[in-house]
Amino acid sequence: MNKPTIVILGGGVGGIVTANNLVKLLPQEIDIVLIEKKNHHTFAASYLWLMVNKRTPKQITTSLRGLVEERVNIFFEEVKHIDTENKTISTEKSKIDFDYLVIALGAELDKTHLDKQQYGVHNYFTYEGAAKLNEELQNFKGGNVSIVISSLPYKCPGAPYEGAMLIADFLKNKKLQHKAAVNLYTPEPLPLPVAGPALGNSVKEVMVSKGIGFYPQNQLASVNYDERKIELASGALVHYDLLVVIPQHKVPEVVLQSGLVDESGWIPVNKDTLETKHNNVFAIGDVTSITIPGRWQPDKPMKLPKAGVFAHSQAFTVSEIIASKILGKESKEIFCGDGFCMLEVGEDLAGFAYGDFYGSPHPEVKLKHLGKIWHWGKVLFEKWWLAPIGFRKSILKSFLRIGSSVLKIPVKL
Ligand SMILES: Cc1cc2nc3c(=O)[nH]c(=O)nc-3n(C[C@H](O)[C@H](O)[C@H](O)COP(=O)(O)OP(=O)(O)OC[C@H]3O[C@@H](n4cnc5c(N)ncnc54)[C@H](O)[C@@H]3O)c2cc1C
Known part of the structure; x- marks a missing residue:
């Protein structure tokens, strides 16, 4: 060799x-x-x-x-x-x-709408962006929150929708639900279009039940930072107090x-x-x-x-x-x-979308009912992922040791 x-x-x-x-x-x-x-x-x-x-x-x-x-x-x-x-x-x-x-x-994320926090423009697709948006949301007193998917494709097809639901929840917990409106604009026809209409409609229903306005097939044309307005490709102008942009990916x-x-x-x-x-x-x-x-x-x-x-x-x-x-x-x-995703909807609940994205004649993706178990599954994965590798290996060895003694199967460690 x-x-x-x-x-x-x-x-x-x-x-x-x-x-x-x-x-x-x-x-x-x-x-x-x-x-x-x-x-x-x-x-x-x-x-x-x-x-x-x-x-x-x-x-x-x-x-x-x-x-x-x-x-x-x-x-x-x-x-x-x-x-x-x-x-x-x-x-x-x-x-x-x-x-x-x-x-x-x-x-990489296009910088056009990044670092515009002084104009009320934020994002949570970067670590720094999410930290700054957190400060902004904590100080938010009410108004129009517009979440805009600026272009396709972007990473994690569920993330903009999860973000909208978590923001709506956060504002509700601050008792701002009657003083704030959360609206999501996207060029897509439905949430997670790759997963098909049934799944997309289910996600849309959960969003609507949380009072989120969903505006599909709306492409962002421009942002007037000084006037705090977005212009959509249809020509419609939307005033925002807080703009959350999913930036262009490249x-x-x-x-x-x-x-x-x-x-x-x-x-x-x-x-x-x-x-x-x-x-x-x-x-x-x-x-x-x-x-x-x-x-x-x-x-x-x-x-x-x-x-x-x-x-x-x-x-x-x-x-x-x-x-x-x-x-x-x-x-x-x-x-x-094959792929899956735990889709956070707020209140420590999540859905579980899974399926065969190479499926023929089209991808086959299903959504399990919302439950706390999917949320906690995501939390466990986060802890696992961020644990030092030595710790992960010792946990795995302990599981194998317990498993082998319970099942009486010799396992070489
Ligand atoms: C808000 C949010 C939520 C998400 N939630 C989920 C989820 O629930 N489930 C899921 O499956 N996915 C999720 N994702 C998507 C997931 O994070 C990405 O798809 C995944 O990280 C892609 O892995 P990657 O290895 O391709 O790229 P990355 O993980 O982005 O790694 C690329 C690495 O390359 C480095 N790099 C770039 N350029 C250079 C260079 N020139 N020189 C040296 N290093 C360089 C970067 O620093 C980076 O560390 C989420 C993403 C976001 C933003």
């Missing part, structure tokens, strides 16, 4: 899972390099709770080093150039050669320059193996573009949503494929398109 180097770009959901799984699958002498510009990690799904004061910034932040196996060599540097021809990655400080590359650099600049992006604006990959047009160069998570069957019109295919759950399972697929190649084994591993 030769001694190849695997380089993973991006230490978010996809990058962390890829690195840790490769450690499990490959012998010590294989170099696993992770390049990430930030030395801390924040759990994005918890930005919603941070926004409504259910988490402090400290509770959802941890050191990246603690989440990743010690054997992984982490470069805390910014990727500046991806050279797929010469198989080299450049950062501001280093040049690193690779044999296998996994691009997990996520989506690939990081370094990915755009890599020659890997197609007309979708994202990296097209083989939907089963996640390999790009270059041999042994893979891309996973938000940075990818994967076409799936249409849900509304069969002749109009859609894109796989951007979500942590997909980045997570794609990371398993890619690490299995790379390890098999290195070990000279045949790999049957493919990404099957």
Whole structure:
């Protein structure tokens, strides 16, 4: 066996899972390099709770080093150039050669509507944004709250709707429900359109029951910050006191320059193996573009949503494929398109949406009844995800030990 180097770009959901799984699958002498510009990690799904004061910034932040196996060599540097021809990655400080590359650099947010807090414009898709919006909501005395999905696609198809419901709940708890209106504007026909009309209508019903105004098929045209008005593509003008924008998403600049992006604006990959047009160069998570069957019109295919759950399972697929190649084994591993999400609706309740996003003739996604169990499932996952890797492994070992003694099955630990 030769001694190849695997380089993973991006230490978010996809990058962390890829690195840790490769450690499990490959012998010590294989170099696993992770390049990430930030030395801390924040759990994005918890930005919603941070926004409504259910988490402090400290509770959802941890050191990246603690989440990743010690054997992984982490470069805390910014990727500046991806050279797929010469198989080299450049950062501001280093040049690193690779044999296998996994691009997990996520989506970047357009800055147009960010840092406009003095005009009452906020967002909760960034950690800093969610923290500032929390302060704003705590001081809010009433008025029009407009939540606007500025463009498609965006990460986590449920997040804007969860956000609207959590904000409505927060204002209700502040006894502001009669002094505040919460309205959501989106270019989509229904919430979570990828999941089809039945699920979308169920989510819409819950929103409406909370008094949230839902305005589908409304594209944001512009924002007049001084007059605090949004203009929609229809020409309608809406006054806001607090504007919560889901910003436009795009690939990081370094990915755009890599020659890997197609007309979708994202990296097209083989939907089963996640390999790009270059041999042994893979891309996973938000940075990818994967076409799936249409849900509304069969002749109009859609894109796989951007979500942590997909980045997570794609990371398993890619690490299995790379390890098999290195070990000279045949790999049957493919990404099957299954996904799920706990959809927070407020009052510590959540729904559970799950299904086969590769389903034919269209994705098959169902929603379980609202329950506290799904909310607590999400909380447990958050705690698990943010726990240091050593702690996670010892908990797992304890479970296995208890399981093996109860079931009387010998388990090698
Ligand atoms: C409010 C909110 C709620 C969400 N809730 C859910 C949920 O409930 N369920 C779910 O499945 N998903 C959820 N998501 C989506 C989920 O967080 C993302 O889909 C997931 O993080 C994507 O993983 P990734 O590895 O592709 O990218 P990321 O996790 O974003 O990681 C990308 C990493 O690359 C790094 N990076 C970028 N450019 C460079 C560079 N040039 N050099 C070095 N490093 C770089 C970034 O710093 C980042 O750490 C939510 C997202 C938000 C914003």
